[in-house]
Amino acid sequence: MPELPEVETVMRGLTPVMLNNKVSKVKLYRKDLRVPFPKNMEGRLAKRSILSLTRRAKYILVNFEGGVVLAIHLGMSGKVTIISSGERYDIQKHDHLVMTLEDGSRIIYNDPRRFGMIFMFDESELETHAAFKHLGPEPLGNKFSAPYLMRALKNKKTSIKQALLDQRVVVGVGNIYACEALYQAKINPEKQASTIKGGKVEELVSVIRDVLARAIKAGGSTLKDYRHADGELGYFQHNFTVYDRKGLACKDCNCNIEKTGGIQRIVQGGRSTFYCPRQQK
DNA sequence: AGTGTCGCCTGAATGC
DNA sequence: TGCATTCAGGCGACAC
Structure with a gap:
């Protein structure tokens, strides 16, 4: 995907x-x-x-x-x-x-x-076409900053996870990287978006950039291999920390997953969310 | 206006 | 074994 x-x-x-x-x-x-x-x-x-x-x-x-x-x-x-x-x-x-x-x-x-x-x-x-006019800033560009995201989340009643998937808030972040970014920022995906403030917003901006930039780097390093293999572009091996890892241990926990259940899967807006309730409060 | 739900579509995985 | 059902999700349309 x-x-x-x-x-x-x-x-x-x-x-x-x-x-x-x-x-x-x-x-x-x-x-x-x-x-x-x-x-x-x-x-x-x-x-x-x-x-x-x-x-x-x-x-x-x-x-x-x-x-x-x-x-x-x-x-x-x-x-x-x-x-x-x-x-x-x-x-x-x-x-x-x-x-x-x-x-x-x-x-x-x-x-x-x-x-x-x-x-x-x-x-x-490019700015006015129906496909583009509602799009928010590029997450790797200068317009996507802590002050911007603070403003964008300010009146959002929806969860932070769903806000990150909203292309008017920021583009390019899909279900997988939204889960990964929230894990890295230690934010509970069910938290109401408007309650994320101050340093947490800065952290969120920084981890979104980091998660995406690292994935691009991983993609770039596989490009020539794919070209050699069969010419197919763009799908490469990811190492996700929470996505699609229901019931498994997260990398920052040493909890007993028999007791805690490990990484949880919930549904938000019809989409799967994976998170660690102990790391993301 | 902001928010939530649905439908599009096929293949893989699961259920009986 | 085989058929039926469920699930995955980006995005636009639509309802409230």
């Missing part, structure tokens, strides 16, 4: 292949994902150099000449595979789009659950 670090890793993996290249062909295997594919993608992208790849929240942005931007969201199960020029590739189940570049390399978008999105917009709409 791609969150910000995985999306960043896929974007970085695509960059050397796409940069300064051009699209020569786009083949679709269905008409839509969550939203319809852009009309006449091939015609609109062809003959335009790819100037850069960037990321906003969990969207990969491919920036073409002339302000044309292609946005790719991986949803829950989206995967991107790079096939080098001349390399054999047999189309797989759930491959929905194949983009061929002028140098003959191909980019495959595969997404079993089809929660992903691919759409186009003009660079002038």
Whole structure:
């Protein structure tokens, strides 16, 4: 399930292949994902150099000449595979789009659950487009600071866990990294968001940055291995401290898990939350 | 306006 | 064994 670090890793993996290249062909295997594919993608992208790849929240942005931007969201199960020029590739189940570049390399978008999105917009709409206008600050950027987060949480009646998943508060933090950050900051996920104050907010900002930056680093270090293996980008081994570890011991406890039950799983807003009640009060 | 719930979708895991 | 059910979750739509 791609969150910000995985999306960043896929974007970085695509960059050397796409940069300064051009699209020569786009083949679709269905008409839509969550939203319809852009009309006449091939015609609109062809003959335009790819100037850069960037990321906003969990969207990969491919920036073409002339302000044309292609946005790719991986949803829950989206995967991107790079096939080098001349390399054999047999189309797989759930491959929905194949983009061929002028140098003959191909980019495959595969997404079993089809929660992903691919759409186009003009660079002038980066702030105003429906997909972006409600987005909060980038967690690794300067706008995401303790004073900012304090203000954002001030009147929030909801839990801190659900507040962190709210893209208006901060983007890119999904279920896994919200759990991990709250564990690292020793904050109980059920605490009402507005009650987190002062030093705790500073700590939260710092651990969110730290958790994401470390995951990006882990992703970057695996990139070339994935390229060598099969061209698939962006999924790498994580070592989570609480996520999906119900009943196991947490790293900072030496409690008897027979008695304490170890890491707990609760449901908040229909999502699983994993936490240690002894570390996170 | 802020908050909570639902539906989208498929495959893996679980239940009977 | 095989069929049915449950669960996972990012995000938009919708209700209150």
